[in-house]
Amino acid sequence: MRHFLSLKDFTKQEIEEMITLSLDIKKNLKSGKRDLLLNGKTLAMIFEKNSTRTRVSFEAGIYQLGGVGLFLSDKDLQLGRGEEMRDTARVISSMVDLVVMRTTSHTRLLEFSEYSSVPVINGLSDLYHPAQLLADYLTMVECGKGENPVIAYVGDGNNMAHSWLMLASIMGFELRLATPRGYEPSVTIYQDALSFAEESGAHIVLLSDPREAVDGADVVATDTWTSMGQEEEKQQRMKDFKGFCVNTKLLSYAKDDAIFLHCLPAYRGQEVSDRVLEGSQSVVFLEAENRLHVQKGIMVWLEQKIG
Numbered sequence: 001m002r003h004f005l006s007l008k009d010f011t012k013q014e015i016e017e018m019i020t021l022s023l024d025i026k027k028n029l030k031s032g033k034r035d036l037l038l039n040g041k042t043l044a045m046i047f048e049k050n051s052t053r054t055r056v057s058f059e060a061g062i063y064q065l066g067g068v069g070l071f072l073s074d075k076d077l078q079l080g081r082g083e084e085m086r087d088t089a090r091v092i093s094s095m096v097d098l099v100v101m102r103t104t105s106h107t108r109l110l111e112f113s114e115y116s117s118v119p120v121i122n123g124l125s126d127l128y129h130p131a132q133l134l135a136d137y138l139t140m141v142e143c144g145k146g147e148n149p150v151i152a153y154v155g156d157g158n159n160m161a162h163s164w165l166m167l168a169s170i171m172g173f174e175l176r177l178a179t180p181r182g183y184e185p186s187v188t189i190y191q192d193a194l195s196f197a198e199e200s201g202a203h204i205v206l207l208s209d210p211r212e213a214v215d216g217a218d219v220v221a222t223d224t225w226t227s228m229g230q231e232e233e234k235q236q237r238m239k240d241f242k243g244f245c246v247n248t249k250l251l252s253y254a255k256d257d258a259i260f261l262h263c264l265p266a267y268r269g270q271e272v273s274d275r276v277l278e279g280s281q282s283v284v285f286l287e288a289e290n291r292l293h294v295q296k297g298i299m300v301w302l303e304q305k306i307g
């Protein structure tokens, strides 16, 4: 069974297929045509963490494709009372066609998918956020930044940084990833990215100077300094990330027509200034809307290839 847990499990061609599908589905929706490509299908949506974009885009997306989504919070499932993941996976997957799961640890997602008889989509884990990165790539393509872009990611070496490493290294892009010392991405994921880069021709650099990363970039991206589950580290992180805010000064080192991306939720005055977030280079709300179109592309692709 093939799942959508990390972009590392997909080829460049497969990622492009999902983007093309998402663009077609978006175009049809905008012209008033309904693609009932998942008519009668059921998507289980297991969430162990908060969500606005991921939840709404998957639930609205499956409905628009003719199917139904079941929102299952861990507070309601027996999972929250200690039922084993492998039992939950076998039961739920025997009743639905697809599963999206947002979990506290990637290991839990791997355990669920090992026992699932239907495709499982990662709706964010501590290691990766691959559905977000496809929406980011779609946004880049729509903004004319899909061909050989130079991407600067400034911030925490977290699930978003890991996902940028995967996208850039598979697609052959240049990625400069600047983090404060001590907040670098996982060494294993960085090494995976370097080995993909050997094949794709990608150029991947880790830096600790945000300005060096942003200099001449086509795309500037960031994410929260304090991810879900790290709340008790917030005060320390606010100190450690000083100088990593994407403000107008930092963005001015990028190309004049560079775009600014942020997966949201954003914390103005921390990782991004209000002026940048609300400014003309920011495409964050297009990026958020694209979650809807991309979730549909991923679900349809999985059903066509695997279902």
Ligand code: CP
Residues within 6 Å of the ligand: 050, 051, 052, 053, 054, 055, 124, 132, 263, 264, 265
């Ligand atoms: N970007 C993103 O995944 O947002 P949510 O946490 O609101 O789903």
Ligand code: NVA
Residues within 6 Å of the ligand: 124, 158, 159, 160, 223, 224, 226, 227, 228, 263, 264, 265
């Ligand atoms: N890195 C953030 C992304 C939120 C969409 C988190 O994991 O909380």
